[in-house]
Amino acid sequence: MALKKLAAIGAAAMLMCGTAAMPGFAKTFVYCSEASPEGFDPAPYTAGTTFDASAHPVFNRLVEFKPGTTEVEPGLAESWDVSEDGTVYTFHLRKGVKFQTIDGYTPTRTLDADDVVFSFVRQSDAANPWHGYLPGITYEYYDGMDLPKIVKSVEKVDDLTVKVTLNMANAPFLADLAMPFMSIVSKEYADTLQKEGRMADFNNIPVGTGPFKFVAYQKDAVIRYAKNPDYWGTAPKIDDLVFAITPDASVRLQKLKANECQLMPFPAPADLADIKADKNLKLDSQSGLNVAYLAYNTTVAPFDDVRVRKALNMAINKQAIIDAVFQGAGQVAKNPIPPTMWSYNDAVKDDAYDPAAAKKLLAEAGVKDLTMDIWAMPVQRPYMPNARRTAELMQADLAKVGVKANIVSYEWGEYLKKSTEKDRKGAVIMGWTGDNGDPDNFLAVLLSCQATGDGGSNRAQWCNKDFSDLITKARETSDEAERTKLYEQAQVVFKDQAPWDTIAHSTQYVPMRKDVTGFTMSPLGDFTFERVDITE
Amino acid sequence: MVRFLATKLLYLIPTFLGITLIAFGFVRVLPGDPVLLMAGERGITPERHAELAHQLGFDRPIWAQYFDFLTRLFHGDLGNSLVTKKPVLTEFFTLFPATLELALVAIILATVIGVPVGVLAAIKRGSWFDQMSMTTALVGFSMPIFWWGLLLIILFSSTLGWTPVSGRMGLLYFFKPVTGFMLIDSLLSGQKGAFASAVSHLILPSIVLATIPLAVIARQTRSAMLEVMGEDYVRTARAKGMPARRVVMVHALRNAMIPVITTIGLQIGVLMAGAILTETIFSWPGIGKWMVDAIGRRDYPVVQSGLLMIAVIVMAVNLLVDLTYGLINPRIRHK
Numbered sequence: 001m002a003l004k005k006l007a008a009i010g011a012a013a014m015l016m017c018g019t020a021a022m023p024g025f026a027k028t029f030v031y032c033s034e035a036s037p038e039g040f041d042p043a044p045y046t047a048g049t050t051f052d053a054s055a056h057p058v059f060n061r062l063v064e065f066k067p068g069t070t071e072v073e074p075g076l077a078e079s080w081d082v083s084e085d086g087t088v089y090t091f092h093l094r095k096g097v098k099f100q101t102i103d104g105y106t107p108t109r110t111l112d113a114d115d116v117v118f119s120f121v122r123q124s125d126a127a128n129p130w131h132g133y134l135p136g137i138t139y140e141y142y143d144g145m146d147l148p149k150i151v152k153s154v155e156k157v158d159d160l161t162v163k164v165t166l167n168m169a170n171a172p173f174l175a176d177l178a179m180p181f182m183s184i185v186s187k188e189y190a191d192t193l194q195k196e197g198r199m200a201d202f203n204n205i206p207v208g209t210g211p212f213k214f215v216a217y218q219k220d221a222v223i224r225y226a227k228n229p230d231y232w233g234t235a236p237k238i239d240d241l242v243f244a245i246t247p248d249a250s251v252r253l254q255k256l257k258a259n260e261c262q263l264m265p266f267p268a269p270a271d272l273a274d275i276k277a278d279k280n281l282k283l284d285s286q287s288g289l290n291v292a293y294l295a296y297n298t299t300v301a302p303f304d305d306v307r308v309r310k311a312l313n314m315a316i317n318k319q320a321i322i323d324a325v326f327q328g329a330g331q332v333a334k335n336p337i338p339p340t341m342w343s344y345n346d347a348v349k350d351d352a353y354d355p356a357a358a359k360k361l362l363a364e365a366g367v368k369d370l371t372m373d374i375w376a377m378p379v380q381r382p383y384m385p386n387a388r389r390t391a392e393l394m395q396a397d398l399a400k401v402g403v404k405a406n407i408v409s410y411e412w413g414e415y416l417k418k419s420t421e422k423d424r425k426g427a428v429i430m431g432w433t434g435d436n437g438d439p440d441n442f443l444a445v446l447l448s449c450q451a452t453g454d455g456g457s458n459r460a461q462w463c464n465k466d467f468s469d470l471i472t473k474a475r476e477t478s479d480e481a482e483r484t485k486l487y488e489q490a491q492v493v494f495k496d497q498a499p500w501d502t503i504a505h506s507t508q509y510v511p512m513r514k515d516v517t518g519f520t521m522s523p524l525g526d527f528t529f530e531r532v533d534i535t536e
Numbered sequence: 537m538v539r540f541l542a543t544k545l546l547y548l549i550p551t552f553l554g555i556t557l558i559a560f561g562f563v564r565v566l567p568g569d570p571v572l573l574m575a576g577e578r579g580i581t582p583e584r585h586a587e588l589a590h591q592l593g594f595d596r597p598i599w600a601q602y603f604d605f606l607t608r609l610f611h612g613d614l615g616n617s618l619v620t621k622k623p624v625l626t627e628f629f630t631l632f633p634a635t636l637e638l639a640l641v642a643i644i645l646a647t648v649i650g651v652p653v654g655v656l657a658a659i660k661r662g663s664w665f666d667q668m669s670m671t672t673a674l675v676g677f678s679m680p681i682f683w684w685g686l687l688l689i690i691l692f693s694s695t696l697g698w699t700p701v702s703g704r705m706g707l708l709y710f711f712k713p714v715t716g717f718m719l720i721d722s723l724l725s726g727q728k729g730a731f732a733s734a735v736s737h738l739i740l741p742s743i744v745l746a747t748i749p750l751a752v753i754a755r756q757t758r759s760a761m762l763e764v765m766g767e768d769y770v771r772t773a774r775a776k777g778m779p780a781r782r783v784v785m786v787h788a789l790r791n792a793m794i795p796v797i798t799t800i801g802l803q804i805g806v807l808m809a810g811a812i813l814t815e816t817i818f819s820w821p822g823i824g825k826w827m828v829d830a831i832g833r834r835d836y837p838v839v840q841s842g843l844l845m846i847a848v849i850v851m852a853v854n855l856l857v858d859l860t861y862g863l864i865n866p867r868i869r870h871k
Contacts, residue, residue: 028707028708030707035829038619038620039620039621039622044621046574046576134616134621135616135621136591136592136616136618136621137621138574138588138591140574140575143584144578200621200622203621216710216712218630218713218821219627219630219631219821219826220631220819220821220822220825220826221634221703221704221819221821222703222707224710242707244702244703244707244819245819245821246702246703246819247816247819247825248816248817248819250686251686251689251701251702251817251818251819254686254689254690254693254694254701254702255701255702257694258693258694258697258700258701260700260701260702260703260707410567411566411567411568412568412573413567413568413569413570413572413573413834414567414568414569414572416572416573416575416576416577416579417569417572420579430577431577432577445578451579453581454581454582455579455580455581455582455584455585456579456581457577457578457579459579
């Protein structure tokens with residue numbers, strides 16, 4: 001009897017916390033997000049979690065990534081012209097785009113060129129009153145994508161036309177503009193907040209032009225959004241969007257199973273079989289836009305000898321790493337860019353696993369009884385589930401060719417720093433997830449001469465003139481076919497010189513309820529719910 | 537009493553200053569650098585690193601930074617989070633009620649069950665109840681919190697569907713926090729079913745958080761009771777024909793409560809540690825999870841000020857425990 005009563009109370013409680021769509025009620029979609037956003041202004045932050053909660057639901061950009069791809073399509077700019085020399089971009093803005101109306105703020109005008117200019121200037125101009133509106137604020141992406149060097153000026157031509165002049169031709173520039181940090185914010189809203197002396201609210205209560213408007217946020221608990229009735233694009237099919245912040249992957253899965261949320265990111269690899277077996281759930285997967293690699297220090301002997309690097313690459317059984325560490329959720333990498341990226345050169349031949357040939361090549365290079373360090377990072381990343389285990393497998397493989405490998409590790413911050421040191425010893429396990437889908441974002445960031453030296457992201461300290469010339473030329477060329485050719489050649493040079501052992505491209509999974517439709521996985525790892533629906 | 541309180545408070549001043557030093561030093565002793573963590577895999581040039589460190593004030597001598605921290609502290613300013621850029625004090629008070637509510641419910645649960653179980657086990661020493669309850673307490677004390685929480689979720693939430701998996705409130709209810717205590721706010725909101733939802737969300741996390749303190753309190757009560765039950769005055773009370781219930785409740789229990797109250801007071805620290813894991817499993821928006829995140833990102837202002845606030849709370853609870861002794865045992869009533 002008591003059990004029955006308890007069950008009845010439980011059932012009632014479940015009903016109260018249940019969120020499934022019911023006829024006649026507003027349709028609510030709950031996303032079990034993995035962490036709290038750092039804030040709601042997309043410009044000063046770098047975490048995907050923050051962009052999922054701010055840039056994607058609330059804001060738009062001049063250009064957008066076409067859903068499920070890294071192709072750029074019109075966003076708030078209906079069209080654009082590029083000058084012959086590739087240094088002047090003229091954007092023609094969409095007419096009549098309304099900013100969201102929220103409690104306490106009603107916009108009086110539609111989107112215009114002032115908003116676009118403001119969205120750039122607040123990040124670039126230290127004299128702008130909004131540049132330092134939060135204590136300790138920095139614009140890591142604007143700086144990281146080199147825009148202070150690339151952009152010369154941003155001018156309003158008329159209400160609906162903006163001209164951006166660059167210091168040099170830069171083909172990835174358009175893709176940069178589709179990134180979350182370049183979300184277009186409202187100057188009128190900023191002015192209102194400034195007048196009212198509450199500038200910090202620009203980061204607490206966002207106002208944009210996106211498909212959902214912000215309703216409320218309780219730190220570490222929940223974020224609520226409502227459908228934006230004034231949205232210029234196709235209206236969302238759901239009325240309310242809720243982020244239930246659930247940091248633990250196993251708990252997220254339990255919530256999904258209990259239908260307390262309808263979609264979750266980052267399942268634990270060990271749970272994948274369970275998810276596949278659950279008849280109420282489905283699992284989308286996609287090859288991630290990432291790479292995991294082992295970077296040799298090409299300036300330190302004996303790794304300055306390409307034969308040694310090649311030999312070590314041949315000694316390591318990468319398929320075994322995919323099977324044991326990635327549990328099959330990945331594929332062996334042969335190029336520094338993933339196969340889903342345009343200009344991927346599939347004709348490149350990987351250094352095949354061949355311990356006997358490796359041994360021979362080491363002998364040829366005059367290397368005997370080599371002892372080296374393998375750096376294993378202390379954290380799990382989307383491109384590397386377990387660096388320690390990977391290093392152990394490499395250690396065992398290298399032992400077979402007579403190389404003694406010691407595994408070293410540091411606290412993550414220290415690891416990031418020490419691994420970039422110019423005279424670093426040994427080889428470093430590291431990886432990268434693409435920001436904007438442009439090959440330049442991998443090849444230049446990770447392998448260019450400019451990125452060598454202390455603090456740079458070229459952890460192989462590899463500066464190859466042929467490679468550098470090819471990627472510089474590609475950056476300055478606007479024709480994609482031409483760029484593809486150049487990047488394909490660059491990949492050949494890379495493989496030939498082997499500054500890294502390319503390890504893997506991981507696969508990403510998104511579990512959701514069976515009745516969820518319209519969700520498209522993004523190669524950039526974004527979670528957007530503009531087209532999502534729950535079938536009844 | 538006033539003099540006792542004044543002396544105690546006076547002692548607290550050097551303790552407080554010592555804690556500021558430990559809190560400030562702790563996060564800086566940890567390897568790692570918030571600027572490097574912000575840059576991630578992208579790397580950061582030494583020039584840009586210096587620029588950011590300067591902007592955040594990390595390039596100043598360490599003593600100057602500490603002095604700055606103290607000066608701000610005495611002006612009631614705990615600084616801003618490096619990650620969210622929001623005032624630490626605002627974040628603390630947004631999250632603290634959630635931790636306090638959970639900890640209070642857990643400690644009440646642990647006391648209300650733990651004390652009677654301990655008393656009963658002592659009275660019926662050697663019985664099957666004594667043996668079973670103390671074995672269960674030992675298991676409870678050694679329970680890995682994370683695993684225990686997940687086990688309860690899988691059983692009661694996913695399989696039986698009796699309780700919600702995580703969070704503090706059903707998502708259909710939406711009201712602005714007034715006190716930050718969900719049990720109170722849900723009643724104030726006037727929304728039908730909100731209170732029941734708040735209660736249902738509290739069940740599993742409070743059971744998980746109460747598990748270790750409950751085990752400790754039950755065992756402590758049992759051993760304190762056993763000790764007191766062997767005292768001369770208890771034997772005398774029995775000899776003069778006093779009813780057994782009165783002997784236990786008035787003479788034995790009251791005297792046994794001193795170590796038990798000390799134990800309950802000490803459990804506050806255990807609760808704070810347990811809250812970190814419990815809050816992570818149940819997505820409970822409290823200060824435990826907040827601190828762990830801050831340590832991971834080397835968010836210096838949050839870690840140092842958060843630690844300080846927690847230490848002040850533990851100090852206050854210990855002071856309260858000291859004062860309670862007098863209420864229980866007149867012999868140590870403070871003059």
